[in-house]
Amino acid sequence: MKDAERLMAKGKAAVEILRQRYPDAECSLESGGDPWRLLVMARLSAQCTDERVNIVCRDLFREIPDAQAMADAPLAQIEELIRPCGLFRTKAKSLKESAAMLLTTYEGRVPDSMEELLSLPGVGRKIANLLLGDIYKKGGIVADTHCIRICGRLGFYAEELKDPLRVERILTPVIPVLEQSDFCHRIVHFGREICTARSPKCEDCPMREICDHNG
Numbered sequence: 001m002k003d004a005e006r007l008m009a010k011g012k013a014a015v016e017i018l019r020q021r022y023p024d025a026e027c028s029l030e031s032g033g034d035p036w037r038l039l040v041m042a043r044l045s046a047q048c049t050d051e052r053v054n055i056v057c058r059d060l061f062r063e064i065p066d067a068q069a070m071a072d073a074p075l076a077q078i079e080e081l082i083r084p085c086g087l088f089r090t091k092a093k094s095l096k097e098s099a100a101m102l103l104t105t106y107e108g109r110v111p112d113s114m115e116e117l118l119s120l121p122g123v124g125r126k127i128a129n130l131l132l133g134d135i136y137k138k139g140g141i142v143a144d145t146h147c148i149r150i151c152g153r154l155g156f157y158a159e160e161l162k163d164p165l166r167v168e169r170i171l172t173p174v175i176p177v178l179e180q181s182d183f184c185h186r187i188v189h190f191g192r193e194i195c196t197a198r199s200p201k202c203e204d205c206p207m208r209e210i211c212d213h214n215g
């Protein structure tokens with residue numbers, strides 16, 4: 001089998017195994033499907049757990065519910081509310097600037113193209129792909145730490161590869177567009193439960209037949 005065909009077959013199999021294991025494919029960030037809130041939560045999740053972001057955002061969205069309120073809020077208030085997420089000064093500044101840009105440039109709507117999303121302060125490809133996949137159903141590989149580690153072990157690329165952009169480019173053609181968003185959510189659950197960073201449970205793993213790790 002040629003390499004491209006092998007990767008396509010592996011992608012198909014991985015999608016199916018994860019679908020069976022995690023039928024719900026829920027995003028760990030509880031945004032309720034609101035694009036602005038998902039953007040905020042994804043921004044806050046940098047170097048912070050999704051669990052903490054969910055807790056912090058209950059208060060944050062009670063006081064600052066939308067982009068207009070974020071643009072109007074004093075920076076010090078935003079900083080105080082998001083402080084437990086870490087890097088709070090940088091995150092508060094970029095959220096306030098993003099909110100202002102949304103209102104002035106995008107008529108208050110979170111845009112639906114990679115290029116426009118990347119124009120928002122603090123929004124990188126990871127956040128953009130999450131929004132494109134989850135909200136706009138356009139597909140998007142969210143190359144987070146779980147995705148990068150596990151897909152390397154599975155053999156989509158060398159395990160040493162840690163560059164998110166290269167990972168995204170390799171996985172995009174081998175995971176069907178409409179499956180990409182669910183695949184990335186499921187792989188996070190899989191990475192927490194089975195293929196953990198320190199001690200992957202290979203004996204109990206439903207992927208072991210298609211996995212190149214150690215073999």
Ligand code: SF4
Nearest residue numbers: 195200202205211213
């Ligand atoms: S077999 Fe082991 S390394 Fe491969 S995906 Fe499963 S847990 Fe991860």
